[in-house]
Amino acid sequence: MTKKQIFINSLYHENAVWRQILGICSALAVTNQLMNSLVMGLGVVFTLAFSCFTISLLRNYIPARIRMMVQVLIIASYVIIVDLFLKAFLPDISKALGPYVGLIITNCIIMGRAEAFAMKNTPLNSAIDGIGAGLGYAFVLLIIAFFRELFGFGTFFGFQILGHWWTKWSIMVMAPSAFFMLALLMWFVYNVQMKNKKD
Amino acid sequence: MELNVFILFMAAIFTSNILLTNFLGMCSYLSVSRQIESSLGLGFAVFFVMTCTTALNYVVYYFVLVPLDIVYLQYIIFIIVIAAFVQLIEMVIERLSPVLYYSLGIFLPLITVNCAILGVSLFMVIRNYSFIQSVTFGAGSGIGWLLAILALAGIRQKVNDTFVPAGLRGAGLSLIITGIMALGFIGFSGIAVIQ
Numbered sequence: 001m002t003k004k005q006i007f008i009n010s011l012y013h014e015n016a017v018w019r020q021i022l023g024i025c026s027a028l029a030v031t032n033q034l035m036n037s038l039v040m041g042l043g044v045v046f047t048l049a050f051s052c053f054t055i056s057l058l059r060n061y062i063p064a065r066i067r068m069m070v071q072v073l074i075i076a077s078y079v080i081i082v083d084l085f086l087k088a089f090l091p092d093i094s095k096a097l098g099p100y101v102g103l104i105i106t107n108c109i110i111m112g113r114a115e116a117f118a119m120k121n122t123p124l125n126s127a128i129d130g131i132g133a134g135l136g137y138a139f140v141l142l143i144i145a146f147f148r149e150l151f152g153f154g155t156f157f158g159f160q161i162l163g164h165w166w167t168k169w170s171i172m173v174m175a176p177s178a179f180f181m182l183a184l185l186m187w188f189v190y191n192v193q194m195k196n197k198k199d
Numbered sequence: 200m201e202l203n204v205f206i207l208f209m210a211a212i213f214t215s216n217i218l219l220t221n222f223l224g225m226c227s228y229l230s231v232s233r234q235i236e237s238s239l240g241l242g243f244a245v246f247f248v249m250t251c252t253t254a255l256n257y258v259v260y261y262f263v264l265v266p267l268d269i270v271y272l273q274y275i276i277f278i279i280v281i282a283a284f285v286q287l288i289e290m291v292i293e294r295l296s297p298v299l300y301y302s303l304g305i306f307l308p309l310i311t312v313n314c315a316i317l318g319v320s321l322f323m324v325i326r327n328y329s330f331i332q333s334v335t336f337g338a339g340s341g342i343g344w345l346l347a348i349l350a351l352a353g354i355r356q357k358v359n360d361t362f363v364p365a366g367l368r369g370a371g372l373s374l375i376i377t378g379i380m381a382l383g384f385i386g387f388s389g390i391a392v393i394q
Binding site (some may be wrong): 021024029072080083099146174175179187188190 | 205225
């Protein structure tokens with residue numbers, strides 16, 4: 001596969017969220033505001049890219065029996081960097097995201113890419129694969145957050161778009177709507193992908 | 200923070216259910232919920248590990264990390280504690296009860312990467328719970344998670360025979376069921392709410 005194919009594949013065809021059903025926890029939790037989703041998405045892209053790169057770099061030196069442990073520790077180190085960065089420069093968002101930044105460690109997308117791709121491929125390709133998977137994840141987050149914030153608060157990145165005539169759908173801010181939105185998105189994407197296959 | 204332990208316990212199970220309102224532990228929730236038996240096994244394992252690791256992490260956080268002033272290492276330390284505990288339990292169960300090992304054993308490695316376990320420890324720190332409160336919160340969240348996966352497994356077994364649009368089969372349908380369950384659990388809000 002060329003580098004471009006690797007990127008497109010992990011971004012769209014094998015998208016972690018709708019294809020492999022990974023990393024859903026945080027995808028649901030932070031999507032009631034676009035800004036939170038954007039920051040979370042970028043955090044995951046950063047962690048994925050660098051941890052895939054590092055793991056791939058070390059892949060010949062990691063003993064097979066304790067590889068999970070080593071992978072988790074590498075991922076955790078990058079997550080700490082993200083967490084400290086947010087605390088220092090974006091304290092409000094860091095507070096709003098709460099424990100979910102730390103939970104990037106257990107985001108199965110990263111473990112999944114590390115296991116499935118980085119352990120077998122060169123560092124550069126692994127980093128590209130990681131960026132693709134991370135952007136795919138961020139993309140899903142932003143779509144869901146767009147609808148939840150628009151209908152729930154009537155805003156777009158905090159700017160009021162829908163006027164006073166708009167009745168806010170408080171359900172969109174609450175937990176159940178996250179499940180419904182993700183399910184609808186999956187339904188839509190599966191139908192598109194099935195149709196493409198037929199053509 | 201003054202918070203009645205009983206209210207905290209109820210809130211952790213119902214109104215602030217770790218899965219339905221905090222979205223934690225979704226991956227294994229969606230993938231293991233095909234059958235009631237396996238859901239029950241995983242649910243009990245999560246409940247047990249969650250209660251114990253919350254207690255352990257509380258001790259480690261307040262008696263090691265805070266005195267040494269290395270709180271920023273909490274993610275790494277917590278995940279090591281959880282992984283080590285799971286590994287230890289796996290070995291103990293394998294030695295003492297092979298029957299339990301074969302029913303529970305396959306789920307134990309899954310638990311290390313179950314974000315609900317790490318999530319409960321992180322919530323405990325953010326919300327400044329005392330030791331008793333932390334353990335109660337851990338146990339309540341574990342029961343809440345068990346309840347949610349059991350309910351989903353039961354519903355999925357019934358839904359298997361009905362007509363479902365092709366694009367919605369599998370995860371999509373599970374998510375919609377979970378959404379409706381979350382709506383139902385909001386009905387418990389009168390009991391107590393924890394932030």
